[in-house]
Amino acid sequence: MAIRIRYFASLRETMGRTTEDINAEGIATVADLWKVLDEGRPLPDRVLCAVNQEHATPTTPVHEGDEVAFFPPVTGG
Amino acid sequence: MMQLISLRDHPFDPYAELSAFSAQLGEERHRYGAESHFIGTMRSFNEGDAVSTLWLEHYPGMTEREIARIIDEERTRLNFGPALVIHRIGKLEPGEAIVLIALFSAHRRAALDGTQGVIERLKHEAPFWKKERTSEGERWVASNTNG
Numbered sequence: 001m002a003i004r005i006r007y008f009a010s011l012r013e014t015m016g017r018t019t020e021d022i023n024a025e026g027i028a029t030v031a032d033l034w035k036v037l038d039e040g041r042p043l044p045d046r047v048l049c050a051v052n053q054e055h056a057t058p059t060t061p062v063h064e065g066d067e068v069a070f071f072p073p074v075t076g077g
Numbered sequence: 078m079m080q081l082i083s084l085r086d087h088p089f090d091p092y093a094e095l096s097a098f099s100a101q102l103g104e105e106r107h108r109y110g111a112e113s114h115f116i117g118t119m120r121s122f123n124e125g126d127a128v129s130t131l132w133l134e135h136y137p138g139m140t141e142r143e144i145a146r147i148i149d150e151e152r153t154r155l156n157f158g159p160a161l162v163i164h165r166i167g168k169l170e171p172g173e174a175i176v177l178i179a180l181f182s183a184h185r186r187a188a189l190d191g192t193q194g195v196i197e198r199l200k201h202e203a204p205f206w207k208k209e210r211t212s213e214g215e216r217w218v219a220s221n222t223n224g
Contacts, residue, residue, distance in 0.1 A: 009134050009206035010217040053139035055202065069136060069204075075218045076133065076164065076205025077117055077176050077196055 001064040003027065005037065008071035011047060015070075024064040031058035033068060048073060079105070079159040082144050084135065086167040091116045091177040098161045098179060109158055109181035113188035115196050121171035123218065126211040131169040136204035140164075143203045147195055157182040157191045164205070 002021040012018055020037075027033050030051065034043040043049070049056045050069040062068055079102060095114060099106060119131050148160050161179040169175065178195050182188040200221045207218040 006136070008136055008204065009208070050136070050139060050204070053136070053142055055143075069139070071136070071204060072206065072217070073220055074201065074204055075207045075221050076135070076203050077200035077221065 003033065003062055003064065004067045005033075006067065006069040008069060010072050011070055024062070024066075027062060029058065030056055030060045030062055030068060033062055034058075034070070037070075046072060080145075080148065081161050081163075082141055082148070083163045084140065084166050085163060086165075088169075088173050089163060089165070089177075091163070091174045094161070094163055094177055095179055098159075102159060102181070105159070106181075108183065109188075110183055111185040111188045112179060112181045113185075113192040115176070115178040115192050116174055117176040117196070119169045119171050119173050119175055123209060123211075126213065128171065128209045128211055130210040131175075132208045133164075133166045133169065133175070134206045134208070135166050139204050144199060147198045147202060151191050151194045151198070155182075155187040155191045155194070157187040160191075160195075162195065162199075164199075164203075166205075 003024045005020045005022060007015045007018060022033065022036060027036060030049050031043050043058050047070055051060050051062060052067055081098060120128065122128055144162050158181045163177040165175050178192050180188045180191045208215055209218060
């Protein structure tokens, strides 16, 4: 089992991908996960996240089988 | 408690939706002396530029859950009754409805305050993203306007 990553909106375009799967080994939090995805860079303040379709923070724990999404500030309504 | 949350990828008529929802309430409708509506419509301008097309991206699954959570929390706070939220996704043109919110309550305050609470929270919490086309090209909308 891995962690399923999803990107949305401008972040999807910046990252150049919509989804990917990452081996969960050594990853404890959303912030850890982002570093693996973005060549060691820390999670920028302007990037928001959700774990299993609920709003999360950089310190939210992640586990095998989770769906983690990264996206810019929302602009609906 | 009747509640409808619906995402639409084609234009909808908010007035027809209000009529249909109200009719579905039937006799329950008699318990509510107040109803409040908000309709958000696509503007033909943003940040000083003419806008010809808008695209709304969303996070399928999380969007519906977030809207339901917002309604539940606002209902706990204010104690309104039935709720209707319809939101567009996909490609829109100026003048098309983006969002419709309708709340029913025994007295006016819960419906009025709840409608404002739901739209403000939806704009900050529900995972939708707007991209717009202007004469300069396409751009992501960075943030919502303040009120």
